[in-house]
Amino acid sequence: xxxxxxxxxxxxxxxxxxxxxxxxxxxxxxxxxxxxxxxxxxxxxxxxxxxxxxxxxxxxxxxxxxxxxxxxxxxxxxxxxxxxxxxxxxxxxxxxxxxxxxxxxxxxxxxxxxxxxxxxxxxxxxxxxxxxxxxxxxxxxxxxxxxxxxxxxxxxxxxxxxxxxxxxxxxxxxxxxxxxxxxxxxxxxxxxxxxxxxxxxxxxxxxxxxxxxxxxxxxxxxxxxxxxxxxxxxxxxxxxxxxxxxxxxxxxxxxxxxxxxxxxxxxxxxxxxxxxx
Amino acid sequence: xxxxxxxxxxxxxxxxxxxxxxxxxxxxxxxxxxxxxxxxxxxxxxxxxxxxxxxxxxxxxxxxxxxxxxxxxxxxxxxxxxxxxxxxxxxxxxxxxxxxxxxxxxxxxxxxxxxxxxxxxxxxxxxxxxxxxxxxxxxxxxxxxxxxxxxxxxxxxxxxxxxxxxxxxxxxxxxxxxxxxxxxxxxxxxxxxxxxxxxxxxxxxxxxxxxxxxxxxxxxxxxxxxxxxxxxxxxxxxxxxxxxxxxxxxxxxxxxxxxxxxxxxxxxxxxxxxxxxxxxxxxxxxxxxxxxxx
Amino acid sequence: xxxxxxxxxxxxxxxxxxxxxxxxxxxxxxxxxxxxxxxxxxxxxxxxxxxxxxxxxxxxxxxxxxxxxxxxxxxxxxxxxxxxxxxxxxxxxxxxxxxxxxxxxxxxxxxxxxxxxxxxxxxxxxxxxxxxxxxxxxxxxxxxxxxxxxxxxxxxxxxxxxxxxxxxxxxxxxxxxxxxxxxxxxxxxxxxxxxxxxxxxxxxxxxxxxxxxxxxxxxxxxxxxxxxxxxxxxxxxxxxxxxxxxxxxxxxxxxxxxxxxxxxxxxxxxxxxxxxxxxxxxxxxxxxxxxxxxxxxxxxxxxxxxxxxxxxxxxxxxxxxxxxxxxxxxxxxxxxxxxxxxxxxxxxxxxxxxxxxxxxxxxxxxxxxxxxxxxxxxxxx
Numbered sequence: 001x002x003x004x005x006x007x008x009x010x011x012x013x014x015x016x017x018x019x020x021x022x023x024x025x026x027x028x029x030x031x032x033x034x035x036x037x038x039x040x041x042x043x044x045x046x047x048x049x050x051x052x053x054x055x056x057x058x059x060x061x062x063x064x065x066x067x068x069x070x071x072x073x074x075x076x077x078x079x080x081x082x083x084x085x086x087x088x089x090x091x092x093x094x095x096x097x098x099x100x101x102x103x104x105x106x107x108x109x110x111x112x113x114x115x116x117x118x119x120x121x122x123x124x125x126x127x128x129x130x131x132x133x134x135x136x137x138x139x140x141x142x143x144x145x146x147x148x149x150x151x152x153x154x155x156x157x158x159x160x161x162x163x164x165x166x167x168x169x170x171x172x173x174x175x176x177x178x179x180x181x182x183x184x185x186x187x188x189x190x191x192x193x194x195x196x197x198x199x200x201x202x203x204x205x206x207x208x209x210x211x212x213x214x215x216x217x218x219x220x221x222x223x224x225x226x227x228x229x230x231x232x233x234x235x236x237x238x239x240x241x242x243x244x245x246x247x248x249x250x251x252x253x254x255x256x257x258x259x260x261x262x263x264x265x266x267x268x269x270x271x272x273x274x275x276x277x
Numbered sequence: 278x279x280x281x282x283x284x285x286x287x288x289x290x291x292x293x294x295x296x297x298x299x300x301x302x303x304x305x306x307x308x309x310x311x312x313x314x315x316x317x318x319x320x321x322x323x324x325x326x327x328x329x330x331x332x333x334x335x336x337x338x339x340x341x342x343x344x345x346x347x348x349x350x351x352x353x354x355x356x357x358x359x360x361x362x363x364x365x366x367x368x369x370x371x372x373x374x375x376x377x378x379x380x381x382x383x384x385x386x387x388x389x390x391x392x393x394x395x396x397x398x399x400x401x402x403x404x405x406x407x408x409x410x411x412x413x414x415x416x417x418x419x420x421x422x423x424x425x426x427x428x429x430x431x432x433x434x435x436x437x438x439x440x441x442x443x444x445x446x447x448x449x450x451x452x453x454x455x456x457x458x459x460x461x462x463x464x465x466x467x468x469x470x471x472x473x474x475x476x477x478x479x480x481x482x483x484x485x486x487x488x489x490x491x492x493x494x495x496x497x498x499x500x501x502x503x504x505x506x507x508x509x510x511x512x513x514x515x516x517x518x519x520x521x522x523x524x525x526x527x528x529x530x531x532x533x534x535x536x537x538x539x540x541x542x543x544x545x546x547x548x549x550x551x552x553x554x555x556x557x558x559x560x561x562x563x564x565x566x567x568x569x570x571x
Numbered sequence: 572x573x574x575x576x577x578x579x580x581x582x583x584x585x586x587x588x589x590x591x592x593x594x595x596x597x598x599x600x601x602x603x604x605x606x607x608x609x610x611x612x613x614x615x616x617x618x619x620x621x622x623x624x625x626x627x628x629x630x631x632x633x634x635x636x637x638x639x640x641x642x643x644x645x646x647x648x649x650x651x652x653x654x655x656x657x658x659x660x661x662x663x664x665x666x667x668x669x670x671x672x673x674x675x676x677x678x679x680x681x682x683x684x685x686x687x688x689x690x691x692x693x694x695x696x697x698x699x700x701x702x703x704x705x706x707x708x709x710x711x712x713x714x715x716x717x718x719x720x721x722x723x724x725x726x727x728x729x730x731x732x733x734x735x736x737x738x739x740x741x742x743x744x745x746x747x748x749x750x751x752x753x754x755x756x757x758x759x760x761x762x763x764x765x766x767x768x769x770x771x772x773x774x775x776x777x778x779x780x781x782x783x784x785x786x787x788x789x790x791x792x793x794x795x796x797x798x799x800x801x802x803x804x805x806x807x808x809x810x811x812x813x814x815x816x817x818x819x820x821x822x823x824x825x826x827x828x829x830x831x832x833x834x835x836x837x838x839x840x841x842x843x844x845x846x847x848x849x850x851x852x853x854x855x856x857x858x859x860x861x862x863x864x865x866x867x868x869x870x871x872x873x874x875x876x877x878x879x880x881x882x883x884x885x886x887x888x889x890x891x892x893x894x895x896x897x898x899x900x901x902x903x904x905x906x907x908x909x910x911x912x913x914x915x916x917x918x919x920x921x922x923x924x925x926x927x928x929x930x931x932x933x934x935x936x937x938x939x940x941x942x943x944x945x946x947x948x949x950x951x952x
Contacts, residue, residue: 004478008389009401012382012449016404019446020411023419026426082315097559102320105327107551108544110507111527113326115536120329124342127329133344155322162319175658178625181645182652183672183756184680186298193675197662208410216412219509223531233414240418240514252415259411280642282632285580291638296647297680 024256030249049250058235058251065232068146069215072153076210077203079154080161084202088169099166103159114152114223121148121224144226152224153214161206168202169195208262216255327548334541351542361539364526371437371512371522372505375444380498382445383452388486390453391460409450416447417514424515435517443515444508448501455497459490573600576759576792577622581631584617584816591617593816594631599760599794604786606795606803609813610839615796618813619762622794624648636759646676650760651753655768657745659737659752666720666733669751673716678705681712684757723751726785743774754789761786763795767802779805800840804828812836833949837879844920848878850945859895859916864940870947877946882910882923884942893935899928 034046052058083102092098105113119125121143128138142148172195180190218233232251239248280290293300334352338345356362390401408416424439431438467489471481487494509524516525523540530536577599584592592614599605607615620626622633624645632639640648651672659668673681682690694703694711701707724730727747732740740748746766753761763782767775783806786793797803803810804824812819812827812835820832831837837845848858850870855862858878870876890896897913897920904927911922913934920936928934 004392005388005482006392008385009393009397010389012386012389012453013401013404015446015449016401016407019420019423020404020407023422026422027419030422079315079319082312083319086312086316094559094563097555100555101552103323104548104552104555105323107503107507108327108330108548109523109527111509111524111531112330112540112544115527115531116326116329116333116541119333119341120325122342126332126336126342126344129342129344130332151322155326158319158323173656173658175654175656176660178623178645179652179654179658179660180671180675181625182623182650183752184646184676185672186644186646186677188301189675193671194660212410212412216414217510218414219528233412236414236418245422248418252418255412256415259415262410282639282641285632285634285639288632288634289638291635291640291643291647293643293647295638296643296649297677297683298644298647299677299679 024253027249027253027256030245031253034246049246052247052250053254057230058232061230061232061235062254064230065215068149068153068221068229068231069211071150072157072214073207073211075150075154076158076161077207080158080206081165081199081203083158084162084165084169088166099163103162106159110156111219111223113156114220117152117155118143118148118223118226121151143224144228146225146229148224149221149229152220153217156220157210157214160209164206164209165199165202168199168205172198204265212259212262215258330541330548331545333538334545336538339538351538352546354537354539355543355546357539360521360526361537361543364521364523365543367437367520368506368523371440371444372502374441375448375505376498376502378441379445379448379452379501380494383449383497383501384456384487384490384494386449387453387456387460388482391457405450405453408447409454413508413510414514417443417511420446420511421514433518435515436520437516439515439517440512440520440522443511444505447508447511448505451500451504452494452497455500456490456493459493460486463489573603575599576601576636577794578634579618579622579631580634582618582621582628582633583630584614584621584626584628591816592621595816595818597811597818597821599792601759602790602792603808604783604793604795604806606797606807606810607813608797608800608803608810608839609819610798613813614816615798615813616764619652619764619794619796622760623650623652623762649758650762651756651758652762652764653746653749653753653766655764655766657749657766659745659748661737664733664737665729665735665740665748666717666724668737668748669720669723669755670716671752672756673719674713678709682708685712685715719755720751723755726754727751742770743778746770746778750785754785754791757789758791760792760794763793765797766795767797767799775802782806804840812839814839830944831879831946833946834877837877837944837946842882842921844880844882845946846878846880846918846920847948848876848945850874850876854940856943856945859918861894863894863938863943865943865945866940868945870945875948877948879944879946880920880938880942882921883908884938885920885922885924886937886939887911887922887924887926887928888935888937890933890935893937895936897934897936899930899932899934902928902930 031049032045032047034044034048087095087099087102090098120127121140123139123141128140131138142151176194176198177190180194181187185193215231216233218231218237221229221231222234232255236248236251236255239245239251282288282290332344333341335347335349336344337348337350355365390398393401411419420439420443424434424442428434463486467485468481471485472478476484507524508522509528512522513525513528516522521529527536527540530540575598577597579595579597579599582592582595583590591612595614595618597618607618609615617626621628622635624640624643628641632641634640635649660671663671673684676684690708690711691703694701694707697711698707724733727750729744729747729751732744735744737745737748746769749766767778770778779802782793782795795803795806807824809822810824810827811821814835820827820836822830827836827840831840831843834845837843846858848856850856850868850872851862852872853869854864854866856865856876856878857863868876895915897915900912900914900919902912903910905923908923908925909927911924911928911934913920913922913936915936922936
């Protein structure tokens with residue numbers, strides 16, 4: 001097969017370089033200059049942009065991003081593992097179907113789901129309204145709080161975690177579990193010494209799929225934080241909306257460096273580069 | 278507690294503690310309850326937005342914090358409201374074309390990649406991971422910058438063309454990643470056998486390789502569609518000239534606080550449709566497996 | 572009288588309404604090499620898995636060391652298994668795989684394994700000024716585990732590969748790790764589920780010898796499952812031939828080979844000619860339309876019997892000395908001997924001989940009366 005189809009990969013190399021690498025070059029250049037939009041005719045070389053990185057609002061936004069992403073990812077790991085493991089251990093005939101039904105909400109529009117979450121986080125909402133008509137009076141007011149943002153992040157991204165842990169669990173050879181029991185490990189020990197270590201790949205790829213969008217997204221903190229909580233994604237978005245491409249690009253490059261670190265980590269874990277999915 | 282075996286009373290029944298183990302019945306029970314609570318919580322977290330969307334879709338009141346009466350008028354209104362209908366149409370247009378194009382191209386690219394030597398393969402797989410792992414906002418901005426620099430050559434470039442290109446860009450890696458493992462599992466002699474039987478390379482590809490990897494192609498296609506259909510951030514940065522997909526439409530309506538309840542109705546319909554499709558494909562697959570077993 | 576180690580009493584197991592093991596009774600002795608032999612799907616692996624505790628019995632009891640273990644989970648049973656595809660832990664290296672069981676069993680069972688009194692005495696010797704704590708004993712146990720691992724590694728000839736990853740081992744090496752991993756626990760019973768099936772012929776033959784030697788040296792009971800009759804013959808003290816979940820015959824390899832009790836066993840164990848014949852009277856039978864002498868069987872006069880003659884038991888003789896005369900249909904050189912198919916009285920016989928014969932030749936055949944085996948014809952035939 002080799003000699004015939006090698007050339008099929010060439011356009012993809014070109015495509016990826018043009019659309020994935022060149023933008024970074026442009027962004028990197030934009031971080032070192034001061035200009036208007038994409039008009040480079042009056043561009044001046046400057047390092048002033050970097051000073052912006054240390055201003056308190058940027059630092060807070062970065063810290064916020066890290067904080068929310070870490071909390072959301074850790075919670076997703078714990079809850080997601082329990083859910084994936086429960087399905088894996090269940091006696092359903094078609095576990096994959098159960099799995100897909102469970103993560104069905106993933107297929108409806110994310111922004112709409114966030115909006116719906118925001119609505120029911122208000123003290124007066126459609127559900128409390130229905131309940132009060134039934135004579136039950138409850139009230140919950142978390143809209144605009146950090147908790148609301150974290151709940152939104154978990155609700156949105158946990159399906160990815162469940163899916164990737166489940167996939168890793170499915171790949172574990174059942175005879176390894178029997179071998180562990182045979183060698184004298186109790187069910188609990190078997191889990192910690194065999195199943196858990198063999199599913200770490202799923203946890204790693206799930207964590208990446210949760211952590212990165214949590215850290216860089218701007219819609220969820222904007223809607224559920226109601227402007228009280230700024231993550232780095234919101235700051236970048238604001239800069240680009242205000243046509244300040246220089247500062248926006250600089251922050252994007254910083255995010256990119258973090259992500260490249262993650263990609264490097266993934267490629268360390270799996271030489272074939274097929275960890276995801 | 279030890280079970281008795283009628284007819285074998287003369288034998289002692291083994292007790293787990295004689296072998297240095299204990300039964301932790303209570304701990305196990307507590308853990309089971311805890312796990313059940315966590316799972317219910319997880320399902321609640323994932324389904325509560327869907328449930329709320331459903332409630333709002335049958336709510337006669339346009340105020341989101343009040344439930345008036347049950348109504349289905351929003352369902353009828355989906356196709357009345359001009360801008361929503363346009364956004365739906367745009368979304369369908371973009372996601373179907375992006376899915377088709379990236380499925381075809383992604384499969385061909387994957388075949389190309391599978392023939393590369395180790396080093397080149399690692400190189401391209403690293404590049405392939407970029408759109409996949411990159412933050413949406415960075416990808417979106419990057420694409421926007423590239424497209425903007427072409428604006429002098431193609432003045433009316435921004436709009437559906439740029440959005441379609443962007444969607445192809447971020448769906449391709451999913452197809453490549455789904456197809457590659459199937460190619461690796463392939464019998465290496467399959468293609469040679471076809472050539473040996475006198476079929477030319479490209480017809481062989483179509484007749485022998487593609488059928489053998491179609492499961493991977495299919496799952497790549499589903500993934501690509503899922504990602505494209507729901508995308509917001511990249512679309513938001515790469516569109517222009519008033520071309521909105523559903524996500525952008527929702528985002529800007531939310532900004533104006535003028536979200537039409539019809540969109541809740543549409544979302545509920547989509548969820549139901551996906552659910553039905555899921556059941557049907559599973560039934561079909563189950564039947565096919567049943568046939569193969571007999 | 573040997574001590575009974577495992578006693579299977581009236582064991583039944585069904586899958587999806589199909590009976591896999593059907594009222595099986597079997598006693599297994601201390602320090603013996605027992606092979607469960609049968610075609611695939613005959614219930615031999617299921618029996619093994621029930622002893623290990625991976626499958627529940629539906630009826631009957633499994634008694635190990637005088638105790639009913641039906642409800643004992645696999646981890647508490649004094650047995651260890653060598654799995655068909657080895658089931659080595661891919662995330663651990665060779666030595667970590669080998670110490671895995673001992674290291675991760677409960678503290679109480681570790682104390683039992685090494686003997687609490689022994690450990691305390693040893694600890695006092697080694698650390699005379701220290702207080703004997705759980706921590707100290709654990710440290711001592713750990714040292715002992717690694718000593719045991721070294722011994723096990725030597726026993727299976729894996730020196731130098733301690734820190735290899737599992738995916739860098741050959742099939743034969745993986746096999747040895749799996750063995751070492753099991754025997755380090757000093758089980759009373761080692762269960763081996765077709766452990767040699769994935770190895771090539773030469774390696775397999777070496778392993779036959781090594782396994783037998785290991786069993787003798789360690790003095791533990793081996794229960795070996797295989798569908799390969801040659802494997803069973805070379806290693807076993809006793810063989811259990813199973814078909815359709817029922818024991819067909821239980822005996823030493825010699826008994827099974829020379830005196831199969833029915834057509835299934837005779838067919839399954841080596842090649843053989845099974846010919847319908849008639850028991851005329853004591854020391855005389857009629858077979859292939861000839862009356863010939865035969866020694867050592869007692870049937871009713873004129874009873875129809877199955878006559879078993881192994882291919883190597885035929886003597887090819889000149890026509891004038893022949894009892895039977897046959898026509899050669901095929902003759903294949905097999906290295907040491909020729910395998911001939913000859914037709915006598917419309918019955919095709921397989922014959923092994925050292926001299927060359929040609930197709931369509933007429934040959935004379937004879938058989939030693941002592942080498943004729945008679946079987947009762949089964950009821951349902």
